[in-house]
Amino acid sequence: MQPIYGTAKGFVRSIRSFWPNSYRLVDCGNVGVPRSELAPFRTQALICGRIPDDAGYRLILRLLLDLSPEKPIASLIMPHSDLPRTLGALRASHFVDQLQPDRTLKEELRSNLICKLDRGEDLFPGVMGFEDTVIPQVVNAILSRHNFILLGLRGQAKTRLARMLTRLLDPRMPYIAGCEIRDHPLRPICRQCREKLAVMEDQTPIAWLSAEERYIEKLATPDVTIADMIGDIDPIKAARTGQDISNELTIHYGLVPRANRGLFVINELPDLAGKVQVGLFNIMQEGDVQIKGYPIRLPLDVMLVFTANPEDYTARGKIITPLKDRIGSEIRTHYPLTLSQGIDITRQEAWTRRRSPIELEIPQFIHEVVEQVAFLAREDKRVDKRSGVSQRLPISALENVLSNAERRALKAKEATAVPRILDLYAALPAITGKLELEYEGELKGGDAVARELIRNAVGKVYSSYFDGVNLRQVVQWFELGGSLRLDEEMPAQAMIEQLSRIQDLLHSTKKLGIEEDGSDAMRASAGEFILEGLYAHRRISRNEELEFVAGERPAREERGRDEREDTQRRGFDRQRGSGGSGGGRRNLN
Numbered sequence: 001m002q003p004i005y006g007t008a009k010g011f012v013r014s015i016r017s018f019w020p021n022s023y024r025l026v027d028c029g030n031v032g033v034p035r036s037e038l039a040p041f042r043t044q045a046l047i048c049g050r051i052p053d054d055a056g057y058r059l060i061l062r063l064l065l066d067l068s069p070e071k072p073i074a075s076l077i078m079p080h081s082d083l084p085r086t087l088g089a090l091r092a093s094h095f096v097d098q099l100q101p102d103r104t105l106k107e108e109l110r111s112n113l114i115c116k117l118d119r120g121e122d123l124f125p126g127v128m129g130f131e132d133t134v135i136p137q138v139v140n141a142i143l144s145r146h147n148f149i150l151l152g153l154r155g156q157a158k159t160r161l162a163r164m165l166t167r168l169l170d171p172r173m174p175y176i177a178g179c180e181i182r183d184h185p186l187r188p189i190c191r192q193c194r195e196k197l198a199v200m201e202d203q204t205p206i207a208w209l210s211a212e213e214r215y216i217e218k219l220a221t222p223d224v225t226i227a228d229m230i231g232d233i234d235p236i237k238a239a240r241t242g243q244d245i246s247n248e249l250t251i252h253y254g255l256v257p258r259a260n261r262g263l264f265v266i267n268e269l270p271d272l273a274g275k276v277q278v279g280l281f282n283i284m285q286e287g288d289v290q291i292k293g294y295p296i297r298l299p300l301d302v303m304l305v306f307t308a309n310p311e312d313y314t315a316r317g318k319i320i321t322p323l324k325d326r327i328g329s330e331i332r333t334h335y336p337l338t339l340s341q342g343i344d345i346t347r348q349e350a351w352t353r354r355r356s357p358i359e360l361e362i363p364q365f366i367h368e369v370v371e372q373v374a375f376l377a378r379e380d381k382r383v384d385k386r387s388g389v390s391q392r393l394p395i396s397a398l399e400n401v402l403s404n405a406e407r408r409a410l411k412a413k414e415a416t417a418v419p420r421i422l423d424l425y426a427a428l429p430a431i432t433g434k435l436e437l438e439y440e441g442e443l444k445g446g447d448a449v450a451r452e453l454i455r456n457a458v459g460k461v462y463s464s465y466f467d468g469v470n471l472r473q474v475v476q477w478f479e480l481g482g483s484l485r486l487d488e489e490m491p492a493q494a495m496i497e498q499l500s501r502i503q504d505l506l507h508s509t510k511k512l513g514i515e516e517d518g519s520d521a522m523r524a525s526a527g528e529f530i531l532e533g534l535y536a537h538r539r540i541s542r543n544e545e546l547e548f549v550a551g552e553r554p555a556r557e558e559r560g561r562d563e564r565e566d567t568q569r570r571g572f573d574r575q576r577g578s579g580g581s582g583g584g585r586r587n588l589n
C-alpha cells in the first residue's frame with residue numbers, strides 16, 4: 001500500500017489515474033470529500049484526518065486489508081497545514097460542503113453516524129454491556145436528530161457514553177477566528193462577526209476546532225444561574241464601548257452559547273433551578289432568551305444531552321414540563337446484566353496491568369467474587385436502591401485487592417503476587433465508601449454490611465465451582481479438632497505448608513482450574529478460597545482468634561444442608577436470568 005500525502009482532491013485525482021475502474025473509495029475520516037464525489041469510484045481507500053504514528057498506521061493498514069484483502073489499496077494522509085485559513089480559501093476548498101445550510105450540527109452527527117453504520121464500525125468501543133439495549137436507542141435518537149437524556153443510577157457509564165459522541169463529529173470544523181461562540185463562517189449569528197464579514201469579506205480569518213473542543217460538560221447544581229448557562233449583560237463592556245446596554249455586543253456569553261455548534265452535556269439535570277430550565281427551553285425552542293429582561297436573539301446550533309437519576313427525573317416538579325417535552329428521547333442505562341458482563345467491564349477498567357517488580361496474577365474466582373459483591377449489594381435491602389451501587393465499586397475493590405497482594409509479596413520478597421479472599425476484606429476502604437446505606441444498614445455499620453456481602457459473595461462463587469463436590473475430608477479435619485489461622489501477611493510458601501496439613505484440600509483446587517504444579521501463590525489463594533467457601537456455607541466456622549475451626553453443627557446434617565443451599569442458589573439464578581452464576585460457568589458439574 002502506498003500512502004499518498006496531499007489534499008483530498010489531489011488524492012481523488014491520483015486514485016482516478018492509478019486505478020480507473022475497479023475500486024471503491026471509503027471515506028473513513030469524514031474529512032470532507034463529499035460522498036457524491038466518492039460514489040463514482042470503486043476504490044478501496046482510506047482518508048485520514050491527521051498523520052498517524054506507527055501504531056496508527058498499522059491499524060489503518062489492517063483496516064484496509066479487512067476491507068479488501070485482495071485488491072490494492074491507497075490511503076490519504078492529509079496534514080493540518082492544508083486547512084484553509086481565510087474565508088476565500090475555505091470557499092474554494094472541499095470543506096465548503098460541510099457548510100451547506102442544511103448541515104446543522106444534528107445533521108452532521110446523523111450523516112457521520114450513517115457513514116459509520118454503513119461501514120459496520122464499532123460506534124462506542126470500550127462501552128460494554130449496552131450493545132443490545134442502550135446503544136441502539138442512542139443511535140435512534142441521533143438518527144431522529146433528538147436531544148436526549150440518559151437516565152440511570154451512579155456509575156452506569158452515562159457520562160462516558162456522552163463523551164464518546166464526539167466520535168460522530170467532523171474531525172475539524174471551521175469557524176470565524178476570534179468568535180467566542182464559534183460562529184459559522186457563512187452564517188454568523190453574532191453582530192461582531194457579521195460586521196467583520198461585511199468589511200473583510202473573503203479575507204475574513206478562519207480558525208478550526210477539533211471534535212474534542214466541541215464538547216462541553218456541566219454538572220448541574222442548584223446554584224447554577226442563567227448567567228452561568230446562557231450569559232449576562234456586561235456593564236463594563238457596555239461602558240467601555242459606549243454601547244447601549246441591550247446591544248448584543250455587551251453580552252458576556254455563558255456555557256451554552258460557548259458550546260455553539262457542539263455538544264453540550266448537562267449532568268444531573270433535575271438539580272438545575274427552574275428558572276435556568278426555562279432559559280434552556282427557550283434556547284432549544286426558539287433561540288430567544290431574556291437576559292435581565294432584555295430579549296436577546298441567539299439561534300444556537302447545539303445538541304443537548306442530559307443525564308439524570310431516573311427517580312429524580314420522574315419526580316413531579318423537578319423538571320419543567322415544556323423542557324421535558326423538548327427532550328426527544330429518554331434512554332435508560334443499566335448495570336451489567338450478567339456477572340460475566342460485569343467482570344469484563346471491571347477487568348477493562350481496573351488498573352491491574354501495572355508496572356511492578358512483582359508478577360501479578362488474578363485468579364478467575366477472585367474476579368468473580370469481587371463482581372458478585374457488587375451484584376449482591378445492588379439487591380441488598382440495606383443498600384439505598386435510589387442511588388445504586390456504582391460499577392466503580394468492583395473496579396476500585398479489585399485494584400485494592402491486587403495492591404494488598406502486591407504489598408504482601410513485596411514484604412515477603414516473593415516473585416509472584418496472587419490475591420486471596422483475605423485481601424478482599426483488606427479492601428474494605430474501597431468498598432464501604434461506595435455503599436449508600438439505608439437506616440437499617442447504618443445501624444449495622446458499613447464495615448459489617450460489607451463483610452457480610454463479601455462472605456455471601458464467596459459462598460455463591462464457591463457453590464458455582466463446588467456444587468456436589470465431596471469435601472467431607474476437609475470438614476472432618478476440623479471436626480477432629482484441627483484449627484488453622486491464616487494471616488493476610490502470610491507468605492505463599494508458609495501458607496502452602498499450613499494448607500497441606502489438611503488432607504484433600506490442595507488436591508481440590510483442580511476444580512478452580514489450578515493444578516498441583518501451579519505456583520505456590522496461586523495454590524495458596526485457591527486453598528484459602530475453599531476454606532472461605534466452607535466458612536460462608538457454615539460448614540466450618542471462625543473463632544475469636546480468627547482461626548478456622550469446626551462448624552457448630554454435627555456432620556450428619558450436612559447432606560440435607562447441601563441440598564437446601566442448592567435449591568436456594570437455583571432460585572437466585574432464576575431471578576437473575578441465566579447469567580446469575582457467572583454465565584458460561586466452566587466447572588459446574
Ligand SMILES: [Zn+2]
Nearest residue numbers: 179183190193
Ligand atoms: Zn461571532
